[in-house]
Amino acid sequence: MKYEWIDEYLMTKPGVIRDLQREWNWIRYKLGSKMFAAICRDDNTNEPYYITMKLEPMQAEALRSEYEDIIPGYYMNKVNWNSVKADGNVPDDLLKNMLDDAYAIVLESFSKKKQAEILASEPIIIDTRCGLHCYNCEYKEPCNCGGCIETNGHPFHGECPVAICCQEKRHMHCGECSTFPCGLLLQYTNDPEQGDNPPGLRIEQCKGWCERSIK
Numbered sequence: 001m002k003y004e005w006i007d008e009y010l011m012t013k014p015g016v017i018r019d020l021q022r023e024w025n026w027i028r029y030k031l032g033s034k035m036f037a038a039i040c041r042d043d044n045t046n047e048p049y050y051i052t053m054k055l056e057p058m059q060a061e062a063l064r065s066e067y068e069d070i071i072p073g074y075y076m077n078k079v080n081w082n083s084v085k086a087d088g089n090v091p092d093d094l095l096k097n098m099l100d101d102a103y104a105i106v107l108e109s110f111s112k113k114k115q116a117e118i119l120a121s122e123p124i125i126i127d128t129r130c131g132l133h134c135y136n137c138e139y140k141e142p143c144n145c146g147g148c149i150e151t152n153g154h155p156f157h158g159e160c161p162v163a164i165c166c167q168e169k170r171h172m173h174c175g176e177c178s179t180f181p182c183g184l185l186l187q188y189t190n191d192p193e194q195g196d197n198p199p200g201l202r203i204e205q206c207k208g209w210c211e212r213s214i215k
């Protein structure tokens, strides 16, 4: 993809939540539970093919008529969503403006109180099912772990029952589950050798992810 800067750019915005919708293979950028942009990736190569974002309909129509690489939202509502070809000719500055607008549109859809909360909060990444983080995991690099979401529940040590369970229940992470924290999750959390440090880390992280995802 031409636009390698997108993830870093979006993750500097206050309150952004990034996750991976594995079934679609979309990296989603959200405020609360509302998506404002996504990178749509090929299932086989993980190469991005569209960058999708929300835009005001009239602005979108004008842009589509000017740039053939901007099309109505791929697998989205065609009025409010638009997709930019990842290897197209839309200038970087224009794409940045479009992503800024998408962020602003969704931000403004919240109450003033919620907007203030979002603007005061750090971006977060939801990158596991159980509440841990891959980006600071000691096993990621040495064990070449692909991550439990990316690998459909098969991190470096083999099938993870927590990740598989969560995936089968169609939750983004265990915190969304009605039986959270279940015995299985607690067993992993409190494992004498591989458990959380500090204790209960993944449980607290899941709770935090839930709080931040409130509409």
Ligand code: SF4
Pocket: 128, 132, 133, 134, 135, 137, 138, 139, 140, 145, 146, 147, 148, 149, 155, 156
């Ligand atoms: S073991 Fe793998 S899936 Fe689990 S947190 Fe570490 S990097 Fe992520």
Ligand code: SF4
Pocket: 161, 162, 163, 165, 166, 167, 169, 171, 173, 174, 175, 177, 178, 179, 180, 181, 182, 183, 184, 185
């Ligand atoms: S909390 Fe337990 S039951 Fe719920 S998704 Fe996670 S592992 Fe499965």
